[in-house]
Amino acid sequence: MKNILITGGAGFIGSHVVRLFVNKYPEYNIVNLDALTYAGNLANLKDIESAPNYTFIKADICDYERMCDLMQEHAIDGVIHLAAESHVDRSIKDPFTFARTNVMGTLSLLQAARQYWNGDWQGKLFYHISTDEVYGALELDKPEEPAPYGSEFFLETTKYNPHSPYSASKAASDHFVRAYHDTYGMPTLVTNCSNNYGPYQFPEKLIPLFINNIRRGKPLPVYGKGENVRDWLYVVDHARAIDTIFHQGKVGDTYNIGGFNEWKNIDIVKVLIKTVDKLLGNPAGHSDHLITFVTDRAGHDLRYAIDSTKLKNELGWEPSLQFEEGIEKTVRWYLDNQEWMDNITSGEYEKYYKDMYQNRS
Numbered sequence: 001m002k003n004i005l006i007t008g009g010a011g012f013i014g015s016h017v018v019r020l021f022v023n024k025y026p027e028y029n030i031v032n033l034d035a036l037t038y039a040g041n042l043a044n045l046k047d048i049e050s051a052p053n054y055t056f057i058k059a060d061i062c063d064y065e066r067m068c069d070l071m072q073e074h075a076i077d078g079v080i081h082l083a084a085e086s087h088v089d090r091s092i093k094d095p096f097t098f099a100r101t102n103v104m105g106t107l108s109l110l111q112a113a114r115q116y117w118n119g120d121w122q123g124k125l126f127y128h129i130s131t132d133e134v135y136g137a138l139e140l141d142k143p144e145e146p147a148p149y150g151s152e153f154f155l156e157t158t159k160y161n162p163h164s165p166y167s168a169s170k171a172a173s174d175h176f177v178r179a180y181h182d183t184y185g186m187p188t189l190v191t192n193c194s195n196n197y198g199p200y201q202f203p204e205k206l207i208p209l210f211i212n213n214i215r216r217g218k219p220l221p222v223y224g225k226g227e228n229v230r231d232w233l234y235v236v237d238h239a240r241a242i243d244t245i246f247h248q249g250k251v252g253d254t255y256n257i258g259g260f261n262e263w264k265n266i267d268i269v270k271v272l273i274k275t276v277d278k279l280l281g282n283p284a285g286h287s288d289h290l291i292t293f294v295t296d297r298a299g300h301d302l303r304y305a306i307d308s309t310k311l312k313n314e315l316g317w318e319p320s321l322q323f324e325e326g327i328e329k330t331v332r333w334y335l336d337n338q339e340w341m342d343n344i345t346s347g348e349y350e351k352y353y354k355d356m357y358q359n360r361s
Contacts, residue, residue: 002025003029003031004021004028004029004030004031004076004077004080005033005070005074005076005078005079006018006033006079007082007109008033008081008084009032009045009082010042010045010056011034011041011044011083012200012202013082013129013196013239014034016200016235016238016239017080017239018030018054019045019048019239020236020243021243022051024243025053026053027053028053030053030054031055031076032045032054032055032057033061034083035059035060035061041200041202041344043340044200060105061101061106061109062100062101062108063108064108064112067108067112068116071112071116076113077125078124078126079113079125079126080242080246081126082129083105084129084173085098085102085169086131086166088133088166088167090166090204091165091169092164092298092299098166099165099169102166102169103172103173103176106128106177109126110126110176110180113126113186114180114184121185124187125189125246126177126187126188127188127190127191127246128174128177129242130170130174130193131167131170131192131193132193132231133162133163133164133167133170133301134162134171134174134192135158135161135192136160136161136163136301137301137303138150138302138303138304138305139152139303140303143227148305149229149262150303150305153305153306153307154304156253156254156255160174163299164298164301188251188252189251189254190254190255191241191242191254191256191257192254192257192306193233193241193257193306194230194231194233194258194261194305195230195232196233197235197327197330198234198236198330198333199337200235201235202344203341207330208341211272211276211330211334213290214287215280215335215338218290219292220269220290220291220292221294222266222291222294223265223293223295223296223300224293224300225266226265227266229262229263229302229303229305230262230263230265230303230304231258231259231261231306232259232261232263232323232326233258233259233319234259234321234330236320236321237259237320238257240317240320241257249315255308255310256306256308256310257306257311257317260306260308262303262305263323269291271323272327273290273291275328275331279331279332279335
C-alpha cells in the first residue's frame, strides 16, 4: 500500500488532486497536509472527508521537525507538493512570505523526505508542481491574429527568467528539487503548468473574481489594456496530468502541462460577461459597463504559452475540454455554489481588493 502525502490539498488545485487520488486509488492512504491559510478551505473536500483512505493534517511545511515526524508517522512513500503562495499581486506586496513558503517550505519537505527515506529510493518519489511563470515572458508577435499569438512556446528546456517575486520563489524551489535529485539521488519530478481555472478557486484569481463581480454588479478591474495572453487549462485536466505523471513519469525529468489554449485577458473577460449574463437571464451586453481598466501590474509578463507535446507523446495525456466548454461548466459551478463563494469573501478580503485596485486606478 502506498502512503501519499499531498501538500496544499485544501487549496484550489490540491483539492482536485486529493479528490482524484482518494476516489481512484482506494488502496492508497492519502494524507492531505495544509496550513489552512486564507486560500485553504476544507469545504472544498466535504465529499471525501470521511473516506477511509483519507487523512487531513493541519501543519506548516516550513516546520521542519513536524515534517520529519509526519514522514515517519505515516510511512510516506510519495510526496505530491502543491503547497505554495501563488498570487503575483500578493508577492509584490509581501515577497518575504513567498520566499519563506515556496523556497524554505520546499527545502523543509525535501530534507525531511531525504532523512526519512535515507537512501532507500525504491518506490519513493518527490513530485513538485510548479508554474510556467518561471520561464519569463514570450513575445506577442501576432497581436491582430487569432491564437497562437506568437511563434515561440515554453519548452521543458526553456531557460528560466522569472520577473516577479512569486515566479522567482517558484524558480528557486524548482532548482532545489533538481539539486536534491542530482546531489543525493532522490527520485524527483517537476512539472510546470499554465493557468488553471475551474471549481473551488479562491476568488482573488481572475476568473472566479470576475464571475462573482458580474453576479454582484461590481467593477471588473482589467490590468492595462487587457492584452496580456495566458494559456488556460481546466483544473480537472491538470489533476489528471498529475496522476499520469506521478505514475508514469521518468524520474528526474520535467514535463510542461498546458492546454494549447491562449486567450487575451480582455477576451476572457468578454466571454465571462457573456456567459454569466446568459446564465443569469440578463440581456446581452448587460454587464459590459463593468469593465474598468486599471494601471498595469509591475513586471506583468505579456504572454505565456506552454508546449506540452512531450507530455502527450511520451505519456499520452492531453486536455479533455476546450475553453468554451470548460468556462461554461466553471461559471455554472460558481453560480450554483454561491454560498461557498459568499462564505470566503470576507470583509478582510473585500478591503484588500478595494485598497489594491483603488491604488492602481
